[in-house]
Amino acid sequence: MRFRTTSTITLAALLAGGTFWVAAATSSDQFSPYVDAKGTISRPTAFRDEWVHIGSWFVREDDQASGPGVHDVYAEPSAVKSFKQNGQWPDGATLVKEISSIREGQKATGFAQWAGEPGVWFVMVRDRKNRFPENAAWGEGWGWALFTQDSPEVSLTKNWKGEGFNNCFGCHVPAKDAEWVYIEGYPTIRDSANYGN
Amino acid sequence: MRFRTTSTITLAALLAGGTFWVAAATSSDQFSPYVDAKGTISRPTAFRDEWVHIGSWFVREDDQASGPGVHDVYAEPSAVKSFKQNGQWPDGATLVKEISSIREGQKATGFAQWAGEPGVWFVMVRDRKNRFPENAAWGEGWGWALFTQDSPEVSLTKNWKGEGFNNCFGCHVPAKDAEWVYIEGYPTIRDSANYGN
Numbered sequence: 001m002r003f004r005t006t007s008t009i010t011l012a013a014l015l016a017g018g019t020f021w022v023a024a025a026t027s028s029d030q031f032s033p034y035v036d037a038k039g040t041i042s043r044p045t046a047f048r049d050e051w052v053h054i055g056s057w058f059v060r061e062d063d064q065a066s067g068p069g070v071h072d073v074y075a076e077p078s079a080v081k082s083f084k085q086n087g088q089w090p091d092g093a094t095l096v097k098e099i100s101s102i103r104e105g106q107k108a109t110g111f112a113q114w115a116g117e118p119g120v121w122f123v124m125v126r127d128r129k130n131r132f133p134e135n136a137a138w139g140e141g142w143g144w145a146l147f148t149q150d151s152p153e154v155s156l157t158k159n160w161k162g163e164g165f166n167n168c169f170g171c172h173v174p175a176k177d178a179e180w181v182y183i184e185g186y187p188t189i190r191d192s193a194n195y196g197n
Numbered sequence: 198m199r200f201r202t203t204s205t206i207t208l209a210a211l212l213a214g215g216t217f218w219v220a221a222a223t224s225s226d227q228f229s230p231y232v233d234a235k236g237t238i239s240r241p242t243a244f245r246d247e248w249v250h251i252g253s254w255f256v257r258e259d260d261q262a263s264g265p266g267v268h269d270v271y272a273e274p275s276a277v278k279s280f281k282q283n284g285q286w287p288d289g290a291t292l293v294k295e296i297s298s299i300r301e302g303q304k305a306t307g308f309a310q311w312a313g314e315p316g317v318w319f320v321m322v323r324d325r326k327n328r329f330p331e332n333a334a335w336g337e338g339w340g341w342a343l344f345t346q347d348s349p350e351v352s353l354t355k356n357w358k359g360e361g362f363n364n365c366f367g368c369h370v371p372a373k374d375a376e377w378v379y380i381e382g383y384p385t386i387r388d389s390a391n392y393g394n
Binding site: 048049052053055056057058059060061062064065066067068070071072074077080081100103107108109110111112113114115116118170171172173174182184185187188 | 245246249250252253254255256257258259261262263264265267268269271274277278297300304305306307308309310311312313315367368369370371379381382384385
């Protein structure tokens with residue numbers, strides 16, 4: 001499930017906020033503007049400018065890395081506010097992980113790495129009520145979606161326990177006790193976590 | 198000017214937004230809420246929750262690195278909006294660079310590094326009118342400030358061309374042509390940059 005990005009895409013694709021996401025007339029608006037009546041998840045586009053950046057992961061490029069790159073994770077401001085109050089993700093909370101290629105070089109403070117072009121986006125939507133039992137992209141209290149530079153509008157995730165890119169489950173098992181989110185990497189909120197109840 | 202952080206501070210210090218910053222009655226409010234009448238710069242505290250995260254740098258810990266750590270950079274939403282329109286920082290724009298210790302380990306996607314405890318904050322405030330000619334913390338169109346875990350309320354920068362921690366100039370020379378900001382590392386805005394005029 002290697003998702004190395006290429007240098008052929010441009011930031012313009014992402015920065016054209018609103019271009020990709022079209023509000024579906026059938027969306028379950030009271031639950032989430034990013035989920036339609038069948039549980040199909042759309043990719044939010046305004047997360048860089050309007051959401052809270054909860055943390056970054058830098059995953060080294062080596063032969064063992066299935067997903068090298070700069071991983072920037074964003075959450076909706078209302079979800080972050082709720083998490084800080086209760087220590088858990090509220091129903092409908094949406095998280096976006098944007099994965100970019102790595103740029104690197106010697107800088108004044110040392111050898112540095114930073115984000116190049118974005119190429120992959122993972123989206124998770126909190127669902128405590130098992131709203132979409134017939135949609136295999138939903139499970140264990142979340143909806144799971146994957147978008148790539150080749151498919152920025154349609155999630156490739158058909159079954160969150162599927163093979164390859166669809167295997168959200170495989171990567172998230174280590175975070176099961178934190179409600180499937182790698183909360184340890186998110187300085188903005190991790191001290192508020194409360195998964196004991 | 199090594200600014201390695203220690204593990205003794207806690208996130209609580211930063212997350213207690215508003216605790217440190219007290220609006221000064223003498224602040225030049227029409228210019229910036231973070232600058233008083235003498236050009237003294239205060240540390241913004243709500244940047245994680247309310248500002249735009251414009252990019253991260255991961256600076257490797259090695260013998261050559263003067264400032265290893267995770268560098269997260271934030272800008273005010275209004276400044277980012279203006280930058281996207283004009284390609285330049287508007288007067289009064291404030292940038293905050295938060296530097297945290299590095300945590301690392303093997304994760305599902307590969308060997309990863311992420312932010313630990315924050316310990317150092319650099320603040321820059323755009324000033325195109327040379328408002329504070331008698332304050333040596335201001336120069337080349339910016340106000341420069343540094344806060345540490347030991348001095349979170351009072352900037353240690355007395356002269357932006359000074360020695361050690363005060364030597365903002367030394368580290369930023371390579372970014373002079375981008376108005377002293379390392380714009381290449383900020384995916385959210387770098388394609389909008391316009392320094393030709």
